[in-house]
Amino acid sequence: MNHQPQLNPETKSMNNNSDEPNDPLLMDHEADGIKELDNNLPRWWVWLFYLSIIFAFIYMGYYHVFHIGKLQAAEYETEWKQGEAIKVAALTKFEATLGSLTPSKDSTVLNQGAQVYTTYCSPCHRPDGGGLVGPNLTDDYWIHGSNYVDNLKTIINGVPEKGMLTWKGILKPSDIQAVASYIYTLRGTKPPNPKLPENLQQAPTGPSPFE
Numbered sequence: 509m510n511h512q513p514q515l516n517p518e519t520k521s522m523n524n525n526s527d528e529p530n531d532p533l534l535m536d537h538e539a540d541g542i543k544e545l546d547n548n549l550p551r552w553w554v555w556l557f558y559l560s561i562i563f564a565f566i567y568m569g570y571y572h573v574f575h576i577g578k579l580q581a582a583e584y585e586t587e588w589k590q591g592e593a594i595k596v597a598a599l600t601k602f603e604a605t606l607g608s609l610t611p612s613k614d615s616t617v618l619n620q621g622a623q624v625y626t627t628y629c630s631p632c633h634r635p636d637g638g639g640l641v642g643p644n645l646t647d648d649y650w651i652h653g654s655n656y657v658d659n660l661k662t663i664i665n666g667v668p669e670k671g672m673l674t675w676k677g678i679l680k681p682s683d684i685q686a687v688a689s690y691i692y693t694l695r696g697t698k699p700p701n702p703k704l705p706e707n708l709q710q711a712p713t714g715p716s717p718f719e
C-alpha cells in the first residue's frame with residue numbers, strides 16, 4: 509500500500525522552486541524529506557553583525573586602550589566615596605546639634621525606633637528593655653548618664669570595651685534618634701525579672717518627666 513502523503517496542489521505550486529532537484533539554492537542534504545535552501549542572510553541581520561563588530565572596537569578603545577571611560581570598579585569606588593562623604597557630613601551635623609535634641613513623641617518616629625530596637629538592640633537589652641548582656645534600660649540607674657542626649661551619645665559612640673557597639677557606622681542619624689526616643693518610652697515600665705542595676709553608687713536619677 510502506498511501511504512505517500514499527497515501534497516495539496518496549491519502548496520506544491522508555491523514550493524515549486526525548491527522542489528526542483530537542480531535548484532541552485534538547494535543544499536545537498538536532506539532529513540526526513542526536509543531539504544535546506546541556502547538563502548542569503550537578510551540584509552538587516554548582516555548590517556547588525558557588522559555594526560556589532562564596529563561597536564566592539566569602539567568599546568575596547570574607549571574603556572581598555574585609551575582609558576577614557578571608567579570601568580565598573582572605578583565607578584563603584586567614586587560613588588562609594590561620594591556616599592561616604594554624605595554619611596560623614598550627616599553624622600557631623602547630627603553630632604553638632606546633639607545637645608539641643610529632645611526625645612520625639614511622634615508615633616511614626618517611635619514605631620521606626622521600635623523596629624530598630626527589635627532588630628538591633630533587643631538581643632542584648634531584651635525585647636522589653638529589661639536587660640540581658642546590656643543593662644536594664646527601664647530603671648533609673650544609668651552608667652553613662654540618664655538623659656536623652658547621654659543615651660544618644662552612648663548609642664552613637666558605643667562602649668566597645670564593654671560590649672556595646674558603636675552604632676554611628678551602622679545606623680542612620682534618624683534611626684539613632686528614633687531608637688533613643690523609643691527606649692525613652694521604656695523608662696519605668698518595670699518588666700519582669702529585670703537585670704539588676706550596675707551602677708548603684710550613683711544616686712537614682714528620679715522618675716523621668718516622660719513617665
Ligand code: HEC
Nearest residue numbers: 628629632641642643650651652653659662667670671672
Ligand atoms: C552586643 C550587645 C549589645 C547590643 C546589640 C546593644 N547594646 Fe546597648 N549596651 C550593651 C552593653 C554591654 C552596655 C553597657 C556598657 C557599659 O557597661 O559601659 C550597653 C549600654 C547601653 C546604653 C547605656 C546604658 C546606661 O546605663 O548608661 C544604652 C542607652 C544602650 N546600650 C542602648 C542600645 C541601643 C539603642 C542599641 C541598639 C541600637 C543597643 N544598645 C545595642 C550591649 C549591647
